Amino acid sequence: MGMIARWIAERVPVSAEQVRELTNEPVPNHMKRWWFALGGTPAYLFVVQIVTGILLAIYFQPSTATAYESVRFINEELPYGWYFRSLHKWAATLMIAAVILHQTRVYFTGAYRRPRELNWMIGMALLLTSLGLGFTGYSLVFEQLSYWGATVGGNIMDNVPLVGGTLKHYLLAGDVYNEKTLPRFYILHAAVLPGTLVVLIVVHIMLVRLHGVTELQFEDEPADKPTHFSFYPDHMATELLLGLVLMVILSALATIYPAMMGPPADPLSTPDVIKPEWFFYATFRWLKLFGPTFAVLSMGFIVCAMFLWPWIDRVLRRVTGMPEASVYFGIAAAFALIGLTVWEAVVAH
Numbered sequence: 001m002g003m004i005a006r007w008i009a010e011r012v013p014v015s016a017e018q019v020r021e022l023t024n025e026p027v028p029n030h031m032k033r034w035w036f037a038l039g040g041t042p043a044y045l046f047v048v049q050i051v052t053g054i055l056l057a058i059y060f061q062p063s064t065a066t067a068y069e070s071v072r073f074i075n076e077e078l079p080y081g082w083y084f085r086s087l088h089k090w091a092a093t094l095m096i097a098a099v100i101l102h103q104t105r106v107y108f109t110g111a112y113r114r115p116r117e118l119n120w121m122i123g124m125a126l127l128l129t130s131l132g133l134g135f136t137g138y139s140l141v142f143e144q145l146s147y148w149g150a151t152v153g154g155n156i157m158d159n160v161p162l163v164g165g166t167l168k169h170y171l172l173a174g175d176v177y178n179e180k181t182l183p184r185f186y187i188l189h190a191a192v193l194p195g196t197l198v199v200l201i202v203v204h205i206m207l208v209r210l211h212g213v214t215e216l217q218f219e220d221e222p223a224d225k226p227t228h229f230s231f232y233p234d235h236m237a238t239e240l241l242l243g244l245v246l247m248v249i250l251s252a253l254a255t256i257y258p259a260m261m262g263p264p265a266d267p268l269s270t271p272d273v274i275k276p277e278w279f280f281y282a283t284f285r286w287l288k289l290f291g292p293t294f295a296v297l298s299m300g301f302i303v304c305a306m307f308l309w310p311w312i313d314r315v316l317r318r319v320t321g322m323p324e325a326s327v328y329f330g331i332a333a334a335f336a337l338i339g340l341t342v343w344e345a346v347v348a349h
């Protein structure tokens, strides 16, 4: 052993055998297919968000008086500022899409069932935190839609029974959007929510590592072929390749469809059409269909049911006697979600 290696081994007493043991989890063959290994995609995109977010934070000035102008400067004058801002916006969109797709695959393969119920709940917290990051990020530019989007968000919170007024007050730092609101969104977007996401991802992956990935039976897999492959280097290589492909796609999207600037916020003029980001379309349409009180209560109920789904699923299967009950339920829910999203996307109001 060389002098440097001995120096390190004395200070970091971890043996090569222990590292091999830690990284060499055998992974079931189905994880060679990208749609089964989708969990790595949001993790990769989150790293892109952190890097591009830090670059943007160097120039962004989080106050109602300066935010819009600082984003305009990044977009129009800072060398490559438009590119990093566009990467940040596109990676946010793709990250939320990847989280939804990953959750969909976990759902339809029943990978949330015993003993992985807790990890499903941590996944739900990951979904809500990612959506929170999308919402607060959208509100930072101080465009018309940032201002009115945050105002609508505050009004939705106001409809939560008992604690609604307090929640709205905490979110907006007052009863209406004011000069303290934007710095509050910034702290949430750049510190509280990413920090929460890091902790949740670490616990999530730790539990995946402890349980191993759910074993799935495929009828077309020959019995004489190995059923597992090694995490390192095989799975790592797949993830790295995926990361490279994603970087090319992201870069192309950012260049072909760069992030634009809307008109600056004007509290005195309500825009004709207020639309949130696409991942809130279904919620927004639900709100328009049923009015704030029913919509908020029913959405709260749906989110609670999603958290508790592993147990609801168990009861559902026992009561109906159908092992595939959750699949039919999931297909109906997916159609409803896509239907509401497309509906909100195609109509003006």
Ligand code: HEM
Pocket (backbone or CB within 6 Å): 036, 037, 038, 039, 040, 042, 043, 099, 102, 103, 106, 111, 112, 116, 119, 120, 121, 122, 123, 124, 126, 127, 130, 201, 204, 205, 208, 212, 213, 214
């Ligand atoms: C930032 C968001 C997320 C990240 C980075 C992430 C990461 C991962 C990774 C790397 C895996 C290993 C297997 C795979 O790649 O599919 C995994 C598995 C899993 N994830 Fe996530 N995940 C996220 C969100 C979610 C959500 C929203 C849910 C569900 C509500 C969820 C539930 C699960 C479960 C139950 C497993 C175990 C799957 C199995 O055993 O086959 N995750 N996650």
